[in-house]
Amino acid sequence: MFWTKRVVIGDGERGLVYRNRQLEAVLKPGVYSWFDPLDRIEVKLHNIVLRPEYVGSDESALIDRLGDALGETFVLADIGMDEVGLVLKNGRIEEVLAPGERRLYWKGPVSVEVRTLSLDETLEVPAAVAARLRQLSSLERVAVVxxxxxxxxxxxxxxxxxxxxxxxxxxxxxxxRRNVVAQSVDLRVQSIDVSGQELLTRDKVSLRVNLAASFRVTDAVAAITRVAKYGEYVYRELQFGLRKAISAKTLDELLGDKASLDADIFGYVRGRTGELGIQLLGVGVKDVILPGEMKEILNSVVQAEKAAQANVIRRREEANATRSLLNTARLIEESPVLMRLKELEALEKVTEKIDKLTVFGGLDGLMKQLVSLKQ
Structure with missing residues (x-):
C-alpha cells in the first residue's frame, strides 16, 4: 500500500530498524513491512559477510540500547588498557585491536572470536601470532620487529x-603504551683504520702516520650502555694512543723499532676499552710518512754512513793485501828457488803479451840478462 514500508533482508544481511531515529529492532533474514504514513521508520542494511565488523557511527548507543540482548546479535570486543586483542574470523587471526579499543562484530556466517593477551606479563608477540601477522603484512604496524x-x-x-x-x-x-627499542650488536671481528695523523716526535720532527687495528665486542650490554658509539670511541682512543706513543720517541727510535711503538699503542688502548666490553685484538703502524726535506736529510745521512763504511772496508782490505805482500817477500828472501819461480811467472806473463821476441846471445844470454839469481 502507499503508506506501507516493505524491506527484504537477505541471508548475508542484517537490518537495524530506527523509529524517530531511535533503535527499535534488529532484523534477521526475511521480509518485513510497516504501516508508516508519516515516514518515521528507517531501516539500515548491513552486509555481514563482506564486513563482519559493525561500521555504524552509533556503536556506543547500540550497545547501551540492546543491553543484555547484545550477545544475541553481536560479539563485543572490549579490550582493556593493559591488553591487546586478536580478532579471529573462521579460526584465523585477521586483525589486532589496540589497548582500550572497543568493537562490535555481527554474529552470522562468519564466525568471529576475540582473544586477549596481557601486556603486563610480556610484550613479546607469540611466534604463531607473529607469523600470521607477517603473512598479513601488518606485523610492523603493531610491533617492533x-x-x-x-x-x-x-x-x-x-x-x-x-x-x-x-x-x-x-x-x-x-x-x-610503551616505548620499545630493539637493536642488534655485531660480535664479529671488526677492523678500523686511523689514517693521515700529523704528529710530532720527541725531537720535534713532523711526520704523518697511518694505523690499523682490529677489535670485537665481548659484552654487548656494556658496549651499548656505557658508551654512546663504541666504534667512534675506539677510533678516538687509537688516535690518543698513537699521539702519546709518537711524542715519547725520537725519530731514530721510531724508525729503528716499530714493534715497540705498536706495543705502546696496544697497551694504552686495551686499558681504555676493556671495561667497556670491547677486546682489542691487534694494532699495527702501516706507514710512517716523512716530509720531503726530512727525506733528503735522511738520505744524505744514509749515504754518508754507507760511504764511511765503504772506506773502512777498503782500507781494511788494503791493509790485508799489504800484509800478504810482506809475508810473500819474507818467504822469497829466505828461499832463492821461490824467487826463481816468481821470476819465471813474471816472465811468462810478459811473454803472453808479446807477439815477437828477438833473442841475442842465445837462450843463456836471455836468461842471464832478464832473470838472474841472487848470489
Whole structure:
C-alpha cells in the first residue's frame, strides 16, 4: 500500500530498524513491512559477510540500547588498557585491536572470536601470532620487529631500560603504551683504520702516520650502555694512543723499532676499552710518512754512513793485501828457488803479451840478462 514500508533482508544481511531515529529492532533474514504514513521508520542494511565488523557511527548507543540482548546479535570486543586483542574470523587471526579499543562484530556466517593477551606479563608477540601477522603484512604496524643474525646479539630496551638480551633469531614485541627499542650488536671481528695523523716526535720532527687495528665486542650490554658509539670511541682512543706513543720517541727510535711503538699503542688502548666490553685484538703502524726535506736529510745521512763504511772496508782490505805482500817477500828472501819461480811467472806473463821476441846471445844470454839469481 502507499503508506506501507516493505524491506527484504537477505541471508548475508542484517537490518537495524530506527523509529524517530531511535533503535527499535534488529532484523534477521526475511521480509518485513510497516504501516508508516508519516515516514518515521528507517531501516539500515548491513552486509555481514563482506564486513563482519559493525561500521555504524552509533556503536556506543547500540550497545547501551540492546543491553543484555547484545550477545544475541553481536560479539563485543572490549579490550582493556593493559591488553591487546586478536580478532579471529573462521579460526584465523585477521586483525589486532589496540589497548582500550572497543568493537562490535555481527554474529552470522562468519564466525568471529576475540582473544586477549596481557601486556603486563610480556610484550613479546607469540611466534604463531607473529607469523600470521607477517603473512598479513601488518606485523610492523603493531610491533617492533628485530632479526638477530648469527654472530650478533640483540638488545631490547623498554621505556629506556634494558629488558632482554636476545640470541640469534627473529623477534617481535608489541608496540603499545610503551616505548620499545630493539637493536642488534655485531660480535664479529671488526677492523678500523686511523689514517693521515700529523704528529710530532720527541725531537720535534713532523711526520704523518697511518694505523690499523682490529677489535670485537665481548659484552654487548656494556658496549651499548656505557658508551654512546663504541666504534667512534675506539677510533678516538687509537688516535690518543698513537699521539702519546709518537711524542715519547725520537725519530731514530721510531724508525729503528716499530714493534715497540705498536706495543705502546696496544697497551694504552686495551686499558681504555676493556671495561667497556670491547677486546682489542691487534694494532699495527702501516706507514710512517716523512716530509720531503726530512727525506733528503735522511738520505744524505744514509749515504754518508754507507760511504764511511765503504772506506773502512777498503782500507781494511788494503791493509790485508799489504800484509800478504810482506809475508810473500819474507818467504822469497829466505828461499832463492821461490824467487826463481816468481821470476819465471813474471816472465811468462810478459811473454803472453808479446807477439815477437828477438833473442841475442842465445837462450843463456836471455836468461842471464832478464832473470838472474841472487848470489
Amino acid at each position: 628485530l632479526a638477530v643474525p648469527a654472530e650478533f646479539a640483540g638488545l631490547v630496551f623498554i621505556d629506556g631500560r634494558l629488558a632482554r638480551v636476545l640470541d640469534p633469531g627473529t623477534y617481535a614485541f608489541w608496540n603499545f
